[in-house]
Amino acid sequence: MTFSMLSLRPRLxxxxxxxxxxxxxxxxxxxxxxxxxxxxxxxxxxxxxxxSSQGQGLGGxxxxxxxxxxxxxxxxxxxSDQFFTRLSAGMLYENLSAAEASQKTSRLVSSSLNAxxxxxxxxxxxxxxxxxxxxxxxxxxxxxxxxxxxSDASVQDSASYLVNFRGNxxxxxxxxxxxYRLHPNVSVGASAEFIFGIxxxxxxxxxxxxxxxxxxxxxxxxxxxxxxxxGVRASLPRVFTKEDAMxxxxxxxxxxxxxxxxxxxxxxxxxxDTLGGEIDGTASLPLGFSAGVAYQTGSKLTMVLxxxxxxxxxFESSFSFPGYDPNAPTVFKDRTRLSGGVEFFPAGRDLxxxxxxxxxxRLGVYIDQSYSSPNPGVDINTMALTGGFSFPTLLAGTxxxxxxxVGRRGTTDxxxxxxxxxxxxxxxxFGERWFNQRKLR
Amino acid sequence: MRSPFRALLLASLALLFLSACEDPSNVGISLVDEQxxxxxxxxxxxxxxxxxxxxxxxxxxxGTHRTLAGEVIDPVLGTLTAIGYLDFQAPTSPSxxxxxxxxxxxxxxxxxxxxxxxTTATVSLILSGMEENWESLGARADTVLTxxxxxxxxxxxxxxxxxxxxxPASWVSEKEGLLRSTTxxxxxxxxxLAWESGxxxxxxxxxxxxxxxxxGSDTLYFAITKTLSTLTRANAPQLxxxxxxxxxxxxxxxxxxxxxxAAAVSDNALNRVIIRLPTDxxxxxxxxxxxxxxxxxxxxxxxxxxxxENTLAVVEGRLDEDGVLSFEGSALRNVFQQMMxxxxxxxxxQIWVPIEDNTINPLLFYGPGTGAPQPEAVLTITPVN
Numbered sequence: 001m002t003f004s005m006l007s008l009r010p011r012l013x014x015x016x017x018x019x020x021x022x023x024x025x026x027x028x029x030x031x032x033x034x035x036x037x038x039x040x041x042x043x044x045x046x047x048x049x050x051x052s053s054q055g056q057g058l059g060g061x062x063x064x065x066x067x068x069x070x071x072x073x074x075x076x077x078x079x080s081d082q083f084f085t086r087l088s089a090g091m092l093y094e095n096l097s098a099a100e101a102s103q104k105t106s107r108l109v110s111s112s113l114n115a116x117x118x119x120x121x122x123x124x125x126x127x128x129x130x131x132x133x134x135x136x137x138x139x140x141x142x143x144x145x146x147x148x149x150x151s152d153a154s155v156q157d158s159a160s161y162l163v164n165f166r167g168n169x170x171x172x173x174x175x176x177x178x179x180y181r182l183h184p185n186v187s188v189g190a191s192a193e194f195i196f197g198i199x200x201x202x203x204x205x206x207x208x209x210x211x212x213x214x215x216x217x218x219x220x221x222x223x224x225x226x227x228x229x230x231g232v233r234a235s236l237p238r239v240f241t242k243e244d245a246m247x248x249x250x251x252x253x254x255x256x257x258x259x260x261x262x263x264x265x266x267x268x269x270x271x272x273d274t275l276g277g278e279i280d281g282t283a284s285l286p287l288g289f290s291a292g293v294a295y296q297t298g299s300k301l302t303m304v305l306x307x308x309x310x311x312x313x314x315f316e317s318s319f320s321f322p323g324y325d326p327n328a329p330t331v332f333k334d335r336t337r338l339s340g341g342v343e344f345f346p347a348g349r350d351l352x353x354x355x356x357x358x359x360x361x362r363l364g365v366y367i368d369q370s371y372s373s374p375n376p377g378v379d380i381n382t383m384a385l386t387g388g389f390s391f392p393t394l395l396a397g398t399x400x401x402x403x404x405x406v407g408r409r410g411t412t413d414x415x416x417x418x419x420x421x422x423x424x425x426x427x428x429x430f431g432e433r434w435f436n437q438r439k440l441r
Numbered sequence: 442m443r444s445p446f447r448a449l450l451l452a453s454l455a456l457l458f459l460s461a462c463e464d465p466s467n468v469g470i471s472l473v474d475e476q477x478x479x480x481x482x483x484x485x486x487x488x489x490x491x492x493x494x495x496x497x498x499x500x501x502x503x504g505t506h507r508t509l510a511g512e513v514i515d516p517v518l519g520t521l522t523a524i525g526y527l528d529f530q531a532p533t534s535p536s537x538x539x540x541x542x543x544x545x546x547x548x549x550x551x552x553x554x555x556x557x558x559x560t561t562a563t564v565s566l567i568l569s570g571m572e573e574n575w576e577s578l579g580a581r582a583d584t585v586l587t588x589x590x591x592x593x594x595x596x597x598x599x600x601x602x603x604x605x606x607x608x609p610a611s612w613v614s615e616k617e618g619l620l621r622s623t624t625x626x627x628x629x630x631x632x633x634l635a636w637e638s639g640x641x642x643x644x645x646x647x648x649x650x651x652x653x654x655x656x657g658s659d660t661l662y663f664a665i666t667k668t669l670s671t672l673t674r675a676n677a678p679q680l681x682x683x684x685x686x687x688x689x690x691x692x693x694x695x696x697x698x699x700x701x702x703a704a705a706v707s708d709n710a711l712n713r714v715i716i717r718l719p720t721d722x723x724x725x726x727x728x729x730x731x732x733x734x735x736x737x738x739x740x741x742x743x744x745x746x747x748x749x750e751n752t753l754a755v756v757e758g759r760l761d762e763d764g765v766l767s768f769e770g771s772a773l774r775n776v777f778q779q780m781m782x783x784x785x786x787x788x789x790x791q792i793w794v795p796i797e798d799n800t801i802n803p804l805l806f807y808g809p810g811t812g813a814p815q816p817e818a819v820l821t822i823t824p825v826n
Contacts, residue, residue: 038469098468106466145467149480149821161480165473205480205823207712213774215480215710215823266710266782266825273782275708275825322474374472417469 035108035142035166036096037419039380039410042323043315043332043372044223044283045137045170045199049308050115051075053090053401053427057388058341059364061306063292064233064249066187069399069429071119073132074290075251076189077233079179082121082128084397084431090114096421101412110140114425126181130191131174138170139199149207160208171197171223179231189231195258195285196224201322218265218272221319223283225258243298253288262319281318286311299348303341304364310335312371323372331376339366341386360390362403375414382409388425397431478824480712484817485704487697490809492685495692498796500526500580500669507799509670509690510566510634511642513558515735516728518803520675521557521691523642526575526586528631528667529652535621539659544617546655549606549632550662555644556599557801561732564639568593568606571630577667582690584671588633599641620654631667642801670799681724683811687792688803689738694793695806699818701781706822711778713821716743716768718792719814720760721805738802742795743768745776745787753787757795765814766804777818 040046051074055062063074071086072078092114099105116133143165177191199221206214231251239246262279265272292306312332320326341364347353364386373380384407391400405423412418499506508525515521549568572589595606619625634645647665654661672690680686687695701707725735743755755776758768776786794800807813 038472041473100468104466104468106468141469143467143469143473145470147479149482163479165470205710205712207480212712212821213771215712217710217823217825264825273779273784275782415471417472 036094036110036138036140037108037409037421038098038141038143038417039370039372039374039419040139040170041141041167041201042374043312043321045139047137047310047335047371048135048170049337049368050090050134052117053088053388053403053425053429054343054360054362054390056090056114056403056405056425056427057362057364057386057390057401058304058343059306059339059366059386060337061292061339061341061364061366062294062304063251063290063306064247064294065292065302065304066233066235066247068125069397069431071117071130071132073115073117073130073134073175073191075231075233075249075292076130076177076191076229077179077187077231077249077251079119079128079130079177079189079191080126080181080187081179082119082130083124084433085120086118086429086431088115088117088427088429090401090425090427093424094421095423096419098417098419099412100417101415106143108142112138114427128179130177130179132176134173134175136171136173136195136197139167139201140170141165141167159212161212162206162208164202164204164206166202166204168200168202169198169220171195171199175229177229185235185237187233189233191229191231193227193229193253194224195227195256198222215266216268216272217275219262220265221260221262223258223260225256225285227254227256227285229253229288239295241297245296247294249290249292249294251288251290253290255287256285258283258285260317260319279319283317283319283321284315286314300345302343302345305340306338308335308337310371315371323374331373332371333369333373333379335369335371337366337368339364341365355392358392362386362388362390370409374416378411378414378416380410380416383407384421395430395432397433399429401425401427401429403427478826480821480823483704483706483820483822485699485701485706485820486809487816487818488700488703488809490685490695490697490806490816492693493696493791495694495791495793496581496583497672497690497692497793498579499582499672499690499799500577500584500667502578502667505647506668506796507555507644507646507670508634508668509555509642509644509672509799509801510636511558511564511639512636513640513642515558516730517680517725517805518674518678518686518688521642521801522636522673522675523690523801524636524671525634525645526571526577526631526667526669526671527634527647527650527665528571528575528577529626529629529663530666531620531623531625531663532661535656535661536659538657539654539661540621540623540656542617542621542656544613544620544654544656546653547608547613547616547620548653549604549608550651550653551604551606551645552649553597553599553602553604553643554646555736555800556641556734557644557736558599558641558734559639559730559732560599560641560734562599562639562641563596564599564641564643565594565596565637566643567591567633567635567637568595568608569633569635570612571633574630575667575669577669580669582670582672582692584669586633586669586671588635592632594637596639597643599639599643604645621656625663626666644799672801680805681721683808683813684721684724685806685808686803687738687741687794687806688801689794690799690801692793694791696789696791697816698789699777699780706820707781707783709781709825710823711774711781711820712823714769714774714777715819716758716773716817717819718766718816719807720764720766721807721813722764724805725803736800736802738794738800738804739798740795741766741792741804743773744791744793746789746791747786748788752791755790760804766806777820781822
């Protein structure tokens with residue numbers, strides 16, 4: 001096999017675009033800037049769902065979708081659909097407004113690396129490899145309160161201070177897998193996933209007067225472990241008409257136990273003081289079961305429905321987490337996520353159609369019942385509308401996806417918080433045939 | 442789209458810019474568990490807070506420390522006696538006229554810049570020659586030196602600033618050759634100033650004092666190169682109960698330490714620390730005869746003592762207008778923070794007056810349990826859960 005040298009400059013500029021995006025998103029250790037929902041404090045953070053930029057516009061689902069334009073990390077069976085070598089990177093911007101029953105609100109924004117995908121065919125449209133770096137969970141919140149230190153007037157003046165409660169970090173997932181087309185209509189796949197990350201909670205007390213030194217107390221929990229996902233995808237052509245097709249996808253992520261180390265430190269700088277030493281422990285991740293169905297009326301319209309189930313009620317850990325006490329019965333709930341979406345591609349198979357007919361238009365909706373809640377008697381549900389556009393570029397196989405999401409999470413009942421969020425995602429999907437077998441004649 | 446790179450760059454910059462605009466508040470404060478409590482102020486008493494026998498370093502080369510001489514009966518602190526030592530060096534390039542001689546006149550020109558005791562007293566001092574070389578650098582106040590023959594006796598008013606002491610012609614004649622020689626600095630060992638009468642201890646500044654030597658048609662001024670003051674207390678101080686004395690020169694110093702474990706403040710964040718040591722100014726003021734003056738202490742140093750008995754300066758403090766000696770600073774906070782985390786750099790602490798100033802000034806502290814304002818370390822801590 002040889003590497004095709006056609007159009008090197010645009011290819012390299014796009015590769016550099018991906019690398020620039022990745023570095024601008026602040027690297028591997030800190031995947032996000034800014035703060036988000038207070039609900040991300042609970043459990044191991046707010047669980048993130050991202051299968052592909054196409055799926056992001058379709059309510060976050062698309063398990064049954066097969067595509068040569070996207071790597072569908074939700075179902076490794078779809079890795080078999082690769083014609084091109086693909087590189088994909090995405091960033092996500094989130095604007096969140098948190099409100100409580102008293103109508104008081106706060107506004108928080110964050111940006112983060114959404115995903116890095118890479119895939120290439122070993123056997124075109126039959127055996128493919130997928131690599132992905134995606135967030136598994138995210139902890140990012142920032143709540144502030146203030147107080148006043150009063151004292152013996154003969155000693156010190158009273159001093160005002162601010163206390164910031166912050167959460168940072170989350171778990172990341174590196175996926176590597178294979179997908180194989182057993183039959184023209186059936187694919188299977190398997191992927192191994194390395195899950196790792198740091199969950200941090202910080203309390204910083206900062207005084208207005210410079211006579212006082214601020215204090216920063218950090219509790220950091222490092223976790224890592226390995227799991228696997230098995231997937232199957234089956235497609236059925238000509239279900240109702242000669243043009244239509246239906247596909248069903250199923251994926252099972254195996255439960256796993258993460259090794260963890262927790263340490264509490266005092267102070268900032270490179271060498272904070274450790275309080276109480278490092279503590280080792282474990283935390284379990286439950287299995288995840290996903291199923292989806294996709295229906296295409298022809299080459300222009302695609303509809304998807306997806307469901308995901310994770311039995312977090314069986315979560316166990318030797319550590320305590322917000323909302324979880326290892327010495328008490330778990331109050332985590334099973335997570336259920338339902339989503340649906342529709343994609344309209346006006347050009348269908350006409351590659352010479354006008355530009356805006358070659359743009360894909362997406363609309364979706366989802367509802368996600370969170371596994372954790374500050375109040376065990378109250379479910380924290382997220383409901384959102386999604387949408388997106390996929391723009392073709394001059395480079396064949398390369399598209400730019402812009403996705404939007406607006407939704408609501410939680411409730412102001414029971415002294416809880418209701419989040420209203422707006423998300424904007426930018427994704428670059430680069431694809432090209434890199435490995436061509438040279439023909440002598 | 443012609444240039445996806447350009448679009449991606451703009452989009453990334455937009456995301457980063459928009460990320461800077463946020464307004465966190467206390468919305469959701471009820472949903473956080475505190476890792477630490479509210480800041481609070483805690484007072485920790487020193488244990489111990491007691492005298493430490495201390496002999497101050499009073500000697501130095503090249504003669505930058507004040508020389509003390511005299512004796513005073515302090516109604517509170519006892520009989521205090523100071524003996525001073527001075528040595529001189531000849532100018533490096535005397536003129537031919539000077540080295541030819543003869544030496545016709547030698548005078549000590551001294552500047553008095555310190556008085557402890559009767560400010561109206563006339564103090565008689567005995568000037569004796571030193572026959573052997575003596576070490577000054579790092580020498581302590583309890584050094585014992587033997588003086589040679591009497592040179593002169595002179596009187597100094599405690600109110601005079603510039604003191605001129607002509608040396609006897611017999612001494613000048615005896616030392617004439619030495620005063621003109623190129624080996625003067627090595628062969629001449631200076632003088633001792635001892636008390637004869639008068640109720641005061643006087644201090645002479647070496648920087649503005651010298652020995653004037655007239656030889657031939659030239660006059661040269663020999664600078665002071667070494668100084669030392671030896672101090673003795675003939676009887677113990679008569680202190681009110683519960684008082685702890687700090688006195689420069691004589692000692693004692695003060696030993697103190699803080700047990701943060703016993704005070705239940707260990708493993709917390711330390712935001713600020715002030716060591717406050719209230720002083721008893723009334724006792725010294727009330728028991729002062731007419732015209733009796735005790736100069737106030739200026740800077741006081743807090744020193745840390747390691748397990749290897751090494752001494753490190755931590756911070757300096759001063760008396761405030763309420764008579765409280767306070768120590769505060771980032772170095773002190775860092776040391777105390779580590780102590781609270783059981784990372785002790787020092788085994789204990791000591792307080793004494795830095796050796797830069799030779800005085801015999803006292804401070805009287807209220808000790809623990811006296812019922813008066815107590816010595817304490819005032820800590821602003823953020824308790825860690």
